[in-house]
Each structure stands twice: as C-alpha cells, then as structure tokens.
Amino acid sequence: MSETISRQHIKLPEGSIEKTTTTLNLGPTHPATHGVFQNILELDGERIVNAEQTVGYIHRAFEKLAERRPLYQITTLTDRLNYCSSPINNMGWHLTCEKLLGVKTPKRVDYLRVIIMELSRISDHLICNSILGVDSGAFTGFLYVMQYRELIYEIYEEVCGSRLTTNMGRIGGFERNFTNTAFEKLEKFLKEYPDVLREFENLFTRNRIFMERTIGTGPISAERALNYGFTGPNLRAAGVDYDVRVHTPYSSYQDFDFEIPVGKTGDTYDRYLVRNQEMWQSLSIIEQAYKKVQEFKGAEAEVYHADAPEYYLPPKQDVYTKMEALIWHFKIVMGETEIPPGEVYHSVEGANGELGFYLISDGGRTPYRLHFRRPCFIYYQAFSEMTKGSMISDAILVMSSMNLIAGEMDA
Amino acid sequence: MSLTNETIKTRLIEKFGDQVSHFEEPYGLLTFEAPKEMNLKVMQFLYDDPELRFLFLTDLTAVNYPDKQGRELAVVYHLHNLADNIRIRFKVFTDINTPEIFTATQLYASANWMERETFDFFGVKFVGHPNLKRILNVDEMTYHPLLKQYPLEDQTRIDKDDAMFGR
Numbered sequence: 001m002s003e004t005i006s007r008q009h010i011k012l013p014e015g016s017i018e019k020t021t022t023t024l025n026l027g028p029t030h031p032a033t034h035g036v037f038q039n040i041l042e043l044d045g046e047r048i049v050n051a052e053q054t055v056g057y058i059h060r061a062f063e064k065l066a067e068r069r070p071l072y073q074i075t076t077l078t079d080r081l082n083y084c085s086s087p088i089n090n091m092g093w094h095l096t097c098e099k100l101l102g103v104k105t106p107k108r109v110d111y112l113r114v115i116i117m118e119l120s121r122i123s124d125h126l127i128c129n130s131i132l133g134v135d136s137g138a139f140t141g142f143l144y145v146m147q148y149r150e151l152i153y154e155i156y157e158e159v160c161g162s163r164l165t166t167n168m169g170r171i172g173g174f175e176r177n178f179t180n181t182a183f184e185k186l187e188k189f190l191k192e193y194p195d196v197l198r199e200f201e202n203l204f205t206r207n208r209i210f211m212e213r214t215i216g217t218g219p220i221s222a223e224r225a226l227n228y229g230f231t232g233p234n235l236r237a238a239g240v241d242y243d244v245r246v247h248t249p250y251s252s253y254q255d256f257d258f259e260i261p262v263g264k265t266g267d268t269y270d271r272y273l274v275r276n277q278e279m280w281q282s283l284s285i286i287e288q289a290y291k292k293v294q295e296f297k298g299a300e301a302e303v304y305h306a307d308a309p310e311y312y313l314p315p316k317q318d319v320y321t322k323m324e325a326l327i328w329h330f331k332i333v334m335g336e337t338e339i340p341p342g343e344v345y346h347s348v349e350g351a352n353g354e355l356g357f358y359l360i361s362d363g364g365r366t367p368y369r370l371h372f373r374r375p376c377f378i379y380y381q382a383f384s385e386m387t388k389g390s391m392i393s394d395a396i397l398v399m400s401s402m403n404l405i406a407g408e409m410d411a
Numbered sequence: 412m413s414l415t416n417e418t419i420k421t422r423l424i425e426k427f428g429d430q431v432s433h434f435e436e437p438y439g440l441l442t443f444e445a446p447k448e449m450n451l452k453v454m455q456f457l458y459d460d461p462e463l464r465f466l467f468l469t470d471l472t473a474v475n476y477p478d479k480q481g482r483e484l485a486v487v488y489h490l491h492n493l494a495d496n497i498r499i500r501f502k503v504f505t506d507i508n509t510p511e512i513f514t515a516t517q518l519y520a521s522a523n524w525m526e527r528e529t530f531d532f533f534g535v536k537f538v539g540h541p542n543l544k545r546i547l548n549v550d551e552m553t554y555h556p557l558l559k560q561y562p563l564e565d566q567t568r569i570d571k572d573d574a575m576f577g578r
Contacts, residue, residue, distance in 0.1 A: 056547035063532070064556060068563050099438060226467055226493070229521025240493070247496045343437050345470070345489060345500065356470055358489070371472040373489075381524045410547060 021049055024392075028057050032396045034131060035406030039383075039395070046391050051384040055377070059410040066370040070335045071097050071171065072313065074370065079165035081374060082408040084127050085120035085351040086166045087156065092348035095250055096357040097171045100344045103308045108296050109173040110252035111289045112304065115186065116159065116168065117251070117348075118282040118289070122193075123152045124351030125233070125275040125282075128403040132272055133204055135400045136213045141203045148196055151189050158182035172312040173305025183290075190287060197279055205276070214269040218386040218398030225266060228385075229378040232353030234402060237274045238266030244349040255292070256285050268401040275403075310337050335365025352376055352403040376402070377409045414462070414495040416441040422463060426456055433502075442500040450486070450503045451513040457490060457499075458518050465490040465499065468515065471525035473533040475507075477559045483507035486535055488515070505535070507558075514540040532557035 027038040036057040042050040062077045069077070078089040091113050098105065105113075126149055130142035153163040158181050160168040169175065204210050220230070225238040235242055241260045245253040261277030263270030296303070305312050309328050318325035331337050341363040347356035353375025362368040379402065387395040419441055423431045431453065433444040445453045457465040470489040477483055482504040491498045505512060514537040515522040526537045527546040534555035537543055545552065554561060 056549075059547040061556065064563060224520070227520045229468055229519065229525075242493055247493075343442070343500075345438075345440060345498070347469075354469070356489070358470060358472060358487070360474060369474045371470070373470040377524065377528075378521050381521070 020044060026392070026395070028054070032135060032400075034400060035404060036410075037399070037404065037406060039399075041392065041395070043392065046393075048387050048390055048392065048395055051387055051395070053380060053383060055380070055406075056410050058406055062372065062411045063370055066367055068366055070333075070365050071311075071339070071367075072332070074367070075169075076165070076167050078372075079167055080407050081372060081411065082124070082350060082352060082355070082376075082405045083164060084405060085124035086164065087116045087120045087168050088124075088348060088350050089355065090166060090168045091117055091251070092346070092350070092355050093357060094169050094171050095348065096344060096346040096359055097311070098306075099346050100340065100342055100359060100361060101171065101308075101311055102340075103172050103306050103311060105172060105251075105306045106300075106303050107252060108293060108300065108303045109305060111255075111292050112174065112178060113169070113251045114253065114256070114289045115286050115293070116156075118286045119152050119155060119186075119189075121282050121351050122279050123149045124403070125279050128352075128400070129204075129272055129275050130200070132214075132268070132397065132400045133210070135396050136210055138203065138207070138210065141200050144203075145196060145200055148189070148193055151185060155182055155185045155189065158185060170305060170312050172308045173303075175305075175313070176315070177302060177304040186286075186290060190283070190290070193283065197276070197283075201276060204272070211269065213394075213397060214272060214401070215267060216265070217268040217390065217394045218401070219265050219267040220382060220386055221266065224382070224385070228382040230353070230382070231375050231379070232350065232403075233274045233278060234266075234271055234353065234379055236260060237263035237270040239264055244347055244354050248347070250346070250348060256288050258285050268397050271401045339363060339365065347373065350375060352405065352408075353379065372411055374408045374411055376404050377411070380404055380409060414492060414497050416497070416499075419463060419497070419499060422460065423453075423456075427453065440498055440500055442502065444502045444504065447486075447503045447505045447512050450488075450501075451515065451518075453501065454488070454490075454515055454518055457501075463492065464494060465492050467491040467493055468519040468521050468525075469498065471515070471522055471529060473529045473535055473557075475533060475557065475559045479504075481506045484510055484533060484535060486512055486529065507534075510535045511538050512536070513538050514543075516540055531555070534558070 022043045024041045024043055026041055027033045028036045038054040040052045041048055066074050075090050075093055078093045079086040081089050126145050130145050133141045156166050157163050158179055160166050220238055222238045222240050225235050239262050241262050243260045258281045261274050263274050313332055314325035314329050319329045339361055341361050343360050345358045347354045356373030358371040359367050360369040387398055416436060420434055430449055431443050431445050435442045457463050469491045472487055474485045484505050484507055486503045488501040512535055514526055526540055529535050530543055531545045531548050532555055
C-alpha cells in the first residue's frame with residue numbers, strides 16, 4: 001500500500017480521502033468489452049492495481065445438454081461457442097465424431113473443409129484486429145473490411161444456408177456439394193482480398209498512434225504464456241510456434257505448405273501482427289486447397305461426403321423416395337446406429353486457440369460426457385497479470401487483442 | 412519425436428511401481444491412472460523429469476460414474492509435451508463423499524480456472540487452491556449440476572404453463 005501512496009502525484013490534504021484506491025466495475029455490459037464480461041478493477045488513479053474477472057453471464061450448460069443430445073444435435077451447440085468462426089467448431093466436432101466412429105473422409109472433403117476453416121479463421125482474425133483498431137480510435141479499417149467478412153458469410157450461405165451460426169456439414173462431409181456460385185464467390189474473395197488486407201495493414205501496422213498504443217501493452221513471456229495454457233495466436237505472439245494444424249494435422253493439413261508466424265514479446269502489437277500474418281497464410285492455404293479441389297476430375301470431382309451411410313444423414317429427397325435412405329435416416333435420427341464406446345480427445349486449431357473436444361461414449365445414443373476445451377476460457381485468467389500496473393485504456397486494448405468471445409468462455 | 416508412449420510408461424513404472432496402473436491407449440493417447448493422494452507427485456514428476464517435460468496442461472475436467480462404488484468421480488488431466496509433441500491423459504479417481512484432491516495450480520497457472528470449473532460442476536474440492544469458488548454458475552447454487560444425479564428437465568412435462576416459451 002505504501003507504494004501506491006507514494007505514486008500519487010497530487011498531494012491531498014490530510015484526511016480528505018480515505019481510500020487510496022477506487023473500485024470500478026468494467027462491464028458486464030460495457031460497449032468496449034465486446035461481450036458480457038465483468039472486470040472488477042482496483043484502480044489507483046488510472047492505473048490498475050488489481051483486476052478480478054467474473055465470467056459465466058451467458059452460461060448455457062452445453063456440456064449438460066450434450067448428454068441428452070444425439071451427435072448431430074450437438075453441432076448446433078458448437079456453433080454458439082466461438083460464434084465468429086462457427087464452421088471451425090462444427091468441423092472440429094465432426095472430426096471428433098469421425099475419430100470415434102472410425103470414418104475416413106475422402107481427400108476432396110478434407111480440402112473443402114480446409115477452405116471453409118481458413119475462411120472462418122480469416123473472418124475471425126479480421127474482426128479481432130479491426131475491433132482492436134476501433135478500440136484504439138481508428139474506425140475506418142473496421143468499416144472497410146466488414147464487407148469482406150460479408151463476402152465470407154455469403155460463401156457460408158451458399159454452402160450451408162446460414163451465415164453466423166452455420167451448423168455446417170455432417171459426419172463424413174458436407175450436406176451438399178459446393179455450388180458454382182460458391183466457387184465464384186471464393187474466386188472473387190481470393191482476387192480482391194489481398195488488396196484489402198494490404199490496405200488494412202497500411203492503415204494500422206505503421207500507424208504512429210496505433211503503435212504507441214499497442215507496443216508494450218499487456219506483454220506476456222513465452223514461459224508464462226505456456227504456464228497459463230495459452231494457445232493460438234496469443235501463444236505464438238509470445239514466441240512459441242505451437243499450432244495444432246502442424247503438430248497434429250487433421251483434415252489433411254499436412255498437404256499444405258504454410259508458415260507459422262510468431263511474435264517476440266507477446267504484447268498487443270505482436271498479437272496484432274501475428275493475426276495479420278496468419279491471414280496471409282490462410283489465404284495461401286485457401287489458394288492451394290482450391291487448386292487441389294479443381295484437380296479432381298470425373299466422378300471424384302463430385303465427392304462431397306464419405307461413404308458412411310450409418311452416420312451420414314442422407315439427402316432429404318432420397319429419404320422421401322428411396323427405401324434404404326429412409327431406413328438410415330430413421331436410424332440416425334432415432335439414435336439406433338451403433339456408436340462404439342470409447343474415449344477420444346480431438347483438437348483443432350480454432351481461430352483463437354486449441355479447441356478441444358473430450359468425448360466419452362458408453363455406446364448409447366448420446367455422449368456419456370462431453371467436455372469442450374475452450375481456449376479463451378483458459379487464457380482469460382492471465383488478464384489480471386497482463387494488465388497489472390497499466391492504464392484502464394490499455395486494459396481495454398489488451399482485452400480486445402486477446403480475442404475473448406463470451407459465448408466460448410461461458411459454454 | 413523421440414518420446415513414445417512406451418518410454419513414458421516405462422519411466423512412470425520405474426518411478427512409481429504399481430501405483431500407476433490401468434495403462435491404455437485409446438485412439439493412440441496414453442491413458443493411465445494413479446491414486447488420488449499421488450496426483451501431484453505424478454504430475455510433478457511428469458513436469459520436472461528432463462526427458463518427459465509435460466509443461467503444458469491442455470485440459471482438466473471431471474467425469475461422474477455414479478455406479479462405480481468408491482470411484483464415483485474421475486478427475487481427468489490432459490498433458491502435452493510440446494517439444495516432443497506427445498499427449499497423455501492422466502486420471503485420478505475419488506469417491507463422492509470425500510472428493511478432495513490436491514490442486515495443480517502451483518505447477519500450472521492454467522489449472523486455476525479449470526479447477527474452479529470442475530469444482531463448480533462436480534464438487535471436487537481442490538486442496539490448496541487459492542480461490543476455490545464457483546465460476547460459471549451463480550454463487551447461490553447449492554448443488555453441482557453436472558453430476559448424473561441431476562437429470563435434465565423432462566421434455567414431455569405438461570404441468571408448466573409458460574406463455575413466453577410456449578409450453
């Protein structure tokens with residue numbers, strides 16, 4: 001306490017103030033927190049002495065609900081974890097199921113999935129970085145890139161019919177083949193987006209105000225970041241090149257050539273740079289994947305799901321007209337298919353870190369237990385350590401640069 | 412990639428003898444079990460050993476098995492060695508009446524909230540935890556909702572007149 005008193009600049013008359021620190025509730029519905037978070041800050045002037053986070057405002061008991069739902073109904077729950085990149089969650093869940101059930105997906109499905117997953121990574125990073133700009137006072141970048149997120153959402157819409165909570169795909173692949181419009185939109189995106197991203201970087205990367213606000217704000221060392229369970233861009237900004245896509249490749253990520261960008265100091269600026277670099281890498285992965293998809297010829301070019309009738313929901317028109325499809329549909333929906341008992345942990349590189357699914361099946365129609373490893377729930381606890389001693393306005397930047405998503409944190 | 416499941420298993424058995432048991436490899440992930448008094452010792456060994464170096468706690472959660480007498484709760488740790496890129500799963504069983512387990516917060520700072528979550532949903536008391544209170548549920552809650560003894564609401568109930576949600 002003596003230290004806090006000595007840092008005070010204004011000499012107050014004796015006895016005029018009882019407390020030397022102020023308590024401030026930042027949130028739960030503060031517009032700058034971009035979600036339902038509460039931070040109880042203990043302040044000395046504008047400097048943060050201590051911060052305590054309260055989470056759970058939008059807890060929806062997904063893990064309990066999942067114990068009553070068949071595998072397909074859980075996909076809708078995963079949508080609502082990190083809702084800025086729901087397709088990654090959907091596919092992570094389907095990949096977990098495929099691992100448990102032993103379904104092998106064809107290469108074309110893997111590549112199509114990679115395209116969608118990288119698109120959603122771009123849209124997620126885009127939001128995170130542009131919101132970081134908004135929080136530091138630069139609104140233009142945000143408005144400018146929004147239309148390209150819109151284009152990504154249009155591609156989702158073309159592929160699965162919805163935009164934000166996508167509920168995309170099936171166990172074993174997609175519910176329908178990509179239409180020509182989807183590929184046209186993808187081509188448009190690949191053609192136009194590099195310029196946009198370059199423009200976006202021009203607005204921020206060497207911007208004097210932005211740099212001064214973000215360099216050295218909320219740093220974390222590699223060692224502490226690992227100890228705190230950081231994953232994803234936040235860990236890489238601290239200098240650890242851990243990426244699930246490279247370490248335990250899923251969905252044929254081993255077929256692609258890409259780099260893992262890393263930072264050095266783990267501060268807000270490094271997190272921003274890593275995210276931007278990752279968008280370039282994602283773009284190059286999408287290009288490679290699209291090229292590979294175009295190489296399929298003949299019957300192979302029409303493949304969009306695995307041949308696993310016992311788990312893959314048949315198309316609706318077949319259900320109405322074909323006996324076999326009707327039987328499989330009935331069996332899947334009523335939970336009559338064989339689900340092997342077993343324990344499986346599968347993780348994917350979500351947009352903000354390692355998104356893991358720990359699934360225990362006892363052979364029944366629903367999981368016995370399902371646990372989501374939500375990356376931002378785990379790394380948010382480092383927030384008070386990262387902001388201790390900094391200003392309130394810096395804490396806001398640290399928060400938005402960590403890419404915290406309330407829906408994911410509270411599950 | 413020098414470290415293999417086999418090496419980890421041998422090293423663990425060398426150190427702890429038959430106290431570590433139930434070695435399995437479901438889907439290639441080495442899974443084993445230790446008595447609950449030993450959980451911190453085993454983790455400390457996995458953390459400190461120059462060959463093993465499991466420095467990263469990926470996940471911590473619990474599972475409820477109401478039918479297993481004396482082993483109703485399993486606390487499950489997923490550890491990851493990032494250098495050799497190998498994961499292990501480590502389980503500790505406890506009975507539901509004395510669900511006391513040593514905390515891993517001294518080793519892994521990330522365990523703090525994960526243990527609070529596990530306490531919140533399963534009532535596992537982590538001995539030595541700096542701030543063991545509910546995290547996602549309201550503080551006033553008197554039970555631990557993910558235990559199997561609390562079923563979800565019966566979907567066919569008709570006694571509820573809820574104009575807002577149409578039931």
